[in-house]
């Protein structure tokens with residue numbers, strides 16, 4: 001059976017994860033965080049001590065890694081070879097290297113297959129970069145969230161600070177801009193809105209406002 005998908009794509013810091021989780025709850029769908037899968041793949045590469053510019057070695061490590069998400073307790077638990085790596089995948093070293101790992105076509109092929117398998121036969125809000133363009137081109141609703149770089153860096157800084165990671169605005173802004181540049185300019189499934197995606201600028205909006213907007217869209221389309 002086909003999946004019923006709400007695709008939420010966009011760059012880092014647009015409020016994608018927060019709003020996707022809440023949207024899934026409100027419409028009675030499941031939630032799939034595809035970025036967490038790319039982060040787990042990146043952690044596997046870093047732990048193997050393989051340089052991220054050694055494409056073949058890197059792809060071999062990811063091919064052997066067992067990546068899974070467990071949502072049975074409400075929050076997403078990220079599993080790498082059976083180990084809970086939910087905290088480790090948010091660390092700065094993973095964030096700094098995830099764009100290089102996720103640019104590899106073999107890495108993408110493996111994770112896209114996993115994403116389609118997880119969604120099969122379900123109603124699911126899927127969050128990522130290429131969900132509306134590549135993973136689920138037939139999604140019932142495609143949303144592309146945007147926000148100014150300043151708004152995105154401010155949100156990420158708040159999240160990092162709340163999670164106890166030591167950083168500052170300029171560092172976060174540089175990291176957000178660098179990652180979005182790499183994600184948008186890669187050859188394999190670059191970050192871009194699907195032709196039929198609804199563009200949604202969240203710069204000046206609160207989370208409840210963005211959520212309301214998405215619920216209205218979902219009610220119209222699904």
Ligand code: C5P
Pocket residue numbers: 012034035036038039098099100102103127128129130131179183
């Ligand atoms: O969403 P999150 O910030 O956790 O994503 C981490 C990284 O994973 C992104 O910067 C991007 O390089 C990669 N990614 C991707 N395709 C997706 C989801 C994430 O390439 N569908």
